[in-house]
Amino acid sequence: MKDAILIRAVQEAKDIKRFDIECPGFEYKCGQYVMIAFADKPDEKRAFSVVSKKGDIITLGIKRKGEFTSRLFEAKKGTRLLLFGPYGKFTLPKEPERIVFIAGGIGITPILSMASSADARNKTCNIFYCAKTKEEMAFYKEVKALERQHEKVNLRFTKQGDKRISCEDLKRIEGFKDCYFYICGPPPMIASLREQLEKSGVNPERIRSERF
Numbered sequence: 001m002k003d004a005i006l007i008r009a010v011q012e013a014k015d016i017k018r019f020d021i022e023c024p025g026f027e028y029k030c031g032q033y034v035m036i037a038f039a040d041k042p043d044e045k046r047a048f049s050v051v052s053k054k055g056d057i058i059t060l061g062i063k064r065k066g067e068f069t070s071r072l073f074e075a076k077k078g079t080r081l082l083l084f085g086p087y088g089k090f091t092l093p094k095e096p097e098r099i100v101f102i103a104g105g106i107g108i109t110p111i112l113s114m115a116s117s118a119d120a121r122n123k124t125c126n127i128f129y130c131a132k133t134k135e136e137m138a139f140y141k142e143v144k145a146l147e148r149q150h151e152k153v154n155l156r157f158t159k160q161g162d163k164r165i166s167c168e169d170l171k172r173i174e175g176f177k178d179c180y181f182y183i184c185g186p187p188p189m190i191a192s193l194r195e196q197l198e199k200s201g202v203n204p205e206r207i208r209s210e211r212f
C-alpha cells in the first residue's frame, strides 16, 4: 500500500474524468491496474487501470458509476488516497506478435496504456475502439495519435442500433488466426467477441480480456 495525493481531475468525456495522482515509488507494467481507497476509508477499494505514468504522477481514466466514483469526481485537489498494487496479467507478450486491441467505452484505459508502451513498438497492432458517441469517447486524441505508430486505428460510434465491432471486422486483419486479441469493456461485449473468435478458430490462449 502507498500513500497518494490527488493532483488534478479534468473532464475527459461525458461522465469520464482524467485523474492525476501523485504516488512516489510506484511501478507497474502497462495494462495493469491499481486499487484505490480514500485515506479515511481504507477498506473500501475500487479497481482502475493505469493509463500512464510520468515521474511520480499516475494518470487514471474513470467513469462515474456509483457512490465511490461519485466521491472521486467531487474530490478536491490534495485529497489523500491509498494506492494498492499493481495487479493483473492483462499485459503484452514479450515476442513481436500481431496484436488486436478491442476496447468498449472506458475499457480503453489498459489498452491505451499497452498500445502506447515501448513494448508495443516491436509488434504490429490494430486498435478497435467503440463508444456511443464522440462526446463519450475518452482519450480520443491519444488514441488517434496512435495512427502514426500502428497499422490501423478503427474508431466506431455505436448509438443504439448501429453496428458494433464483430468478428467479421476482425477477420479482415492479416494473419487473423495467429493474432493475440486483447479485449476490454463490459462483460457482454467480451463474452460475445470471445465466443465468435473461438468459433472462427482462434486459439483461446490468444484471447485475453479484462472485465470492467
Ligand SMILES: Cc1cc2nc3c(=O)[nH]c(=O)nc-3n(C[C@H](O)[C@H](O)[C@H](O)COP(=O)(O)OP(=O)(O)OC[C@H]3O[C@@H](n4cnc5c(N)ncnc54)[C@H](O)[C@@H]3O)c2cc1C
Pocket: 033, 044, 045, 046, 047, 048, 049, 050, 060, 061, 062, 063, 064, 065, 066, 067, 068, 069, 070, 088, 106, 109, 110, 210, 211, 212
Ligand atoms: C481490473 C479492473 C480495472 C478497471 N479499470 C477501470 C478504469 O480504468 N476506469 C473505470 O472507470 N473503471 C474501471 N473499472 C471498473 C471500476 O472498478 C468500477 O466501475 C467501479 O468500481 C465502480 O465503483 P462505484 O462504487 O462508483 O460504482 P457502484 O456501481 O456503486 O459499484 C459497484 C458495486 O460493486 C461492488 N464493488 C465494486 N468493486 C468493489 C470492490 N473493489 N470491493 C467491494 N465491492 C465492490 C460494490 O457493491 C459496489 O456497490 C475496472 C474494473 C476492474 C475489475
